[in-house]
Amino acid sequence: MSAIIMDGKALAAKWKADIREKTARLARPAVLAVILVGNNPASRVYVNGKERDCAECGIRSQEYALPENIGQRALLELIDTLNREQEVDGILCQLPLPEGYDYDEQEVLLSIDPRKDVDAFHPYNVGRIMIGDSTYLPCTPAGVMALLDEYGVDPAGKRCVVVGRSNIVGKPMAMLLLHRHGTVTICHSRTPNLGEVTAQADILISAVGKRGLITADMVKPGACVIDVAMNRDGEGKLCGDVDFPAVKEKAGWITPVPGGCGPMTRVMLLQNTLTAAAGKKGS
C-alpha cells in the first residue's frame, strides 16, 4: 500500500491563516528585519520568499541589503542598532555571508539579541532548546514536529533516526524528538552501515543533501519518512535525499520534495516573529 503523503504546503497554509489572524490582533504590526549581505542569487531568492510570506501574514519586513564588502564591523553595528530598536521584533541575517571578506558568521549570530533571534541560532536559544524550555524553535525541526503532529505520528516510545548532525537541522531535530520521548539515534558521514540503522527507524528523518541516499531497502515497512533535504536532480528539478517513488510504496507516511518540509520551515519563521511581537509589553 502506498504511504500517506504529508502535505506541508496545505499545512503551511493553515498555519499562515492562523498567524495572519493573530498578527491582526497585535496592537502594532510585527516587524522582521532581514539583513542580506552581497548578491548571492540563492540568498536573494530565499529573502524574497521570506518577505512575501511576511506580507501574506501581516508582518512588516524591513530589508537591509548591504554591499558584499560592507565588512564585519559595519554589519555588527547595524545589528546593534536593530537590537535596540523597540519596534523591531525579529532579526535575521541571511547566511552564508560572502566569501573572501573578514566575516565571522558565529560572531554575527552571537550579536543578535536572543529575544529577537527568530531563527533560533543564538547559542542562548540553542541551550534553551537543549533543556526543553525554548521560546523559539529552530524553523526546520519545528516544521517537522508540526507535520508529525498533524498526521498523528507520535514520537513517544518510537525509534527515531535522524540522518545529519548540523547545528541548524540534525542536532535540534534530534533534541525535539527526544523531548517528545522518542528513542533517538543521530547518523552522519562517519556512520558505518547506515542502512542497518535507518531500517530500524519508526520515524526516519533525512537531512543530508545527497540525492538518492535513502533507498527503499533502508526503510522499515510502515515507517514515517521525513525528507528535509533540498537537492537538484539531473534536470535541475528540486528533490530530496529519499528515493521517493520506491520508498512511498514501503513507508506508512512520507513527505514530498517539494511541498513537504520546505513550506513548513518558512511558516515557522513567521510563527517565531509573531511570538517575538506578542511577547512584548503593549503588543
Ligand code: NAP
Ligand atoms: P549540512 O550542514 O551540510 O549537514 C549535512 C549532514 O549530513 C552532516 O551532518 C553530514 O555529516 C551528513 N552526511 C553527509 N554525507 C552523509 C552520508 N553519506 N551519510 C550520512 N550522513 C551524511 O546540511 P544542513 O544545513 O543540515 O542541510 C541538510 C539538507 O537539508 C540540505 O539538503 C539542505 O538544503 C536541506 N535544508 C532544507 C531546509 C528546508 O526548509 N526544507 C532547511 C534547511 C536545510 P558530517 O557531519 O559527518 O559531515
